[in-house]
Structure formats: structure tokens, C-alpha cells
Amino acid sequence: MAKRDPYEIAGHVIPAGKRESFTLDLPGQSRYTPLAMPVHVIHGRSEGPVMFISAAIHGDEINGIEIIRQLLKHKTLNRLKGTLICVPVVNMHGFLNHTRYLPDGRDLNRAFPGSEHGSLASRVANVFRREIIDRSDYGIDLHTGANHRTNFPHIRANMADAETARLARAFNTAVIVNSDLRDGSLRGYGVEKDIPILLYEASEAMRFERLPVQAGVRGIMNVLAAVGMIKRTQKRRPHVTVEAEASHWIRSQNSGILSHPIALGRRVHAGDTLAYVSDLLGGDEVPIRARENGVVIGRSNLPIVNEGDALFHIAEFADAAHAHKTVKRFEQSLEGLGEGDYPAE
Numbered sequence: 001m002a003k004r005d006p007y008e009i010a011g012h013v014i015p016a017g018k019r020e021s022f023t024l025d026l027p028g029q030s031r032y033t034p035l036a037m038p039v040h041v042i043h044g045r046s047e048g049p050v051m052f053i054s055a056a057i058h059g060d061e062i063n064g065i066e067i068i069r070q071l072l073k074h075k076t077l078n079r080l081k082g083t084l085i086c087v088p089v090v091n092m093h094g095f096l097n098h099t100r101y102l103p104d105g106r107d108l109n110r111a112f113p114g115s116e117h118g119s120l121a122s123r124v125a126n127v128f129r130r131e132i133i134d135r136s137d138y139g140i141d142l143h144t145g146a147n148h149r150t151n152f153p154h155i156r157a158n159m160a161d162a163e164t165a166r167l168a169r170a171f172n173t174a175v176i177v178n179s180d181l182r183d184g185s186l187r188g189y190g191v192e193k194d195i196p197i198l199l200y201e202a203s204e205a206m207r208f209e210r211l212p213v214q215a216g217v218r219g220i221m222n223v224l225a226a227v228g229m230i231k232r233t234q235k236r237r238p239h240v241t242v243e244a245e246a247s248h249w250i251r252s253q254n255s256g257i258l259s260h261p262i263a264l265g266r267r268v269h270a271g272d273t274l275a276y277v278s279d280l281l282g283g284d285e286v287p288i289r290a291r292e293n294g295v296v297i298g299r300s301n302l303p304i305v306n307e308g309d310a311l312f313h314i315a316e317f318a319d320a321a322h323a324h325k326t327v328k329r330f331e332q333s334l335e336g337l338g339e340g341d342y343p344a345e
Contacts, residue, residue: 004016009039010131014041022039026124037128038088042083042086043083044079044083047082048082049082049227051139052084052133053071057109057141057143058094058205059089059094064088066213067213067220068087068142071086071221080224082229085132094108100147102120112133112188114128114129142216143200145201148204149299152296153173154297158181158187161196167198170225171222173219174242174329175323198223201298202215214334240326244315251308252308253277255277257278257282258276259278261274262275262312265297268293273289291314293317294320297313
């Protein structure tokens with residue numbers, strides 16, 4: 001059998017069965033502040049799809065960096081079919097400054113497909129699009145909550161696309177949200193180019209959190225198996241996944257101090273108290289109540305709130321009781337995981 005051709009990317013030639021780390025030059029703020037995007041490519045010995053895994057498109061959402069670090073330790077990837085491209089930090093500007101945005105104040109995830117001669121955000125998006133996205137058949141983008149918010153592990157995906165929906169279920173978090181596409185987003189560009197892209201949301205900005213990291217590693221391995229890039233080494237029954245019909249944020253009706261917030265993953269009924277907001281001395285305590293039945297998949301971590309602040313993200317389900325049981329089984333499945341473990345089907 002003829003040996004597979006090398007993989008060429010950004011001037012690098014990677015032979016079949018090898019892996020290589022390198023960087024892509026990024027536009028800096030001046031010629032005295034050069035920056036680069038780190039990339040690690042595994043080019044399998046056998047033919048197969050090309051998939052990218054990216055993190056830190058928002059520079060403070062760093063949990064995905066640890067997911068990629070642990071993913072790359074797996075010996076299973078030594079037998080990879082196809083090509084895996086891992087980019088642990090897309091927004092190096094934001095990462096170095098511990099901020100979500102680029103120095104021009106723009107959101108990189110609203111700048112795709114980018115332009116060679118546009119804003120800084122547009123130029124960074126152009127590099128990532130040209131060198132990574134356009135060379136891929138599939139993608140998984142890793143995110144966390146932002147602005148002092150934390151998220152229960154879940155997948156956001158365009159469930160109207162059959163292949164994207166198949167991969168979202170294969171990732172096997174407890175919850176999938178059929179999320180609207182935003183103008184200029186990475187997922188929106190993926191739809192234009194017919195590249196199925198999943199968005200994994202878990203944990204909070206500027207933190208590594210063990211269980212969401214392990215859920216992310218496990219999910220990526222499950223997707224790699226679903227597209228035929230690896231073989232599962234264990235036989236285990238997949239966890240049930242539930243798909244949210246919709247989701248909404250509950251906002252504060254007044255300003256003050258937030259107390260007794262409900263935990264992530266909790267089931268709520270319409271009218272349930274999610275938290276209380278009171279004045280600085282504890283008076284004028286006002287309950288924050290749920291509008292619909294559902295499960296809490298996101299919440300604010302700030303105890304100081306202003307009127308109109310988004311406090312709780314509620315996923316809505318036809319059967320909220322079943323969704324809550326699924327969430328609990330998912331949480332229990334993560335408790336026994338050690339670093340580097342992933343239970344596959």
C-alpha cells in the first residue's frame with residue numbers, strides 16, 4: 001500500500017505518522033510587538049478526515065487550553081486516521097492580557113471570515129480561517145462562561161444540519177442547545193462552508209476546572225471515533241443526551257447583593273426562587289424567580305448585581321424531570337474520572 005502523502009501547512013511538511021508543533025504569525029500592534037498562534041498537528045499514517053480543535057478565541061476562556069493539553073497525551077492518537085490540528089490559543093492578544101477581546105475592543109468570534117486588510121480582529125480571524133478552518137472537514141471550538149459567569153458542560157450546535165447533530169450527540173454531554181448562529185461567528189462561517197462545527201461550553205473564564213476538562217477530553221475522543229479517526233478501546237454504554245427546545249436568561253429586576261444562588265445543573269419549575277437580591281444591609285430582599293420549567297446551565301458568579309444583569313441561563317425541555325435525571329447521571333459519570341481517562345463506547 002502506498003504511503004500517505006505528507007501534510008503541508010504554513011510552510012511545514014509533516015510526514016505520515018508524525019506530529020509537529022509550530023506557530024502562525026499574527027498581526028501585532030506594531031512591528032515591535034510580534035505575536036504568534038501556537039499549532040500542533042498530528043498527521044496519521046492512514047487516510048481520514050481533517051479536524052481542528054480550537055480554544056481561547058475569547059482570550060480569557062482558557063479551560064480549553066487544558067483540554068487540548070490533556071488530549072494530546074492520549075496514546076490513542078498515535079493510531080490516528082486523518083489529520084488533527086490543535087490550536088490551544090487563537091486570540092493570543094486577549095490571552096496575554098487576560099481579557100475576552102482584542103486590543104481594538106472587538107470580539108474575535110464576530111469577525112469571521114476576516115480580511116487581510118481589515119481591523120485587528122478581522123486580520124486575526126483571516127489567519128485562523130485561511131490556515132486552519134478552510135483546511136478542515138470538522139471542528140470543535142472550546143469555550144467557557146464569560147464576564148464572571150460559569151456554565152454547566154453542554155454543546156451548542158446547529159441541529160438543523162444532520163451531520164452536526166450526529167456529532168453533537170456523539171460528544172455525549174448531558175445537554176445540547178440548538179443555538180442560533182451569530183453574524184461573524186466561527187460556527188456561522190462553518191455553516192457557509194459546510195464544515196460541521198461544535199461549540200463546547202463549560203466552566204468559567206480564567207480557570208482550569210477538572211471535571212469540565214475531563215468531560216471535554218472525553219467528548220472530543222467520542223467525536224473523533226464518530227468520524228472514524230480513532231477506534232474506541234473500551235465498550236461502554238453512552239450516556240443519554242437531552243436536547244433543549246430553547247434557552248433564556250433570567251435578569252435582575254433591581255440592584256444590590258445576590259445571595260443563595262441556585263447551583264448549576266439544578267432543575268427548576270416556573271415560579272421557583274433562584275436567588276435573592278437585597279440592599280447592602282440585607283433589607284429589601286427580593287426573590288429572583290424562574291419563568292419556565294428547565295435546568296440551570298449557566299449563572300453569574302458576581303455577588304454584586306445591577307438592575308438588568310443576566311444572572312441565570314435556563315435551558316427549556318419538554319420533560320424537565322427527565323433532563324434533570326440525565327444531568328445527574330452525567331455528573332456521576334465524571335466523578336470517577338482521573339486525569340487522562342475517557343470512557344468511550
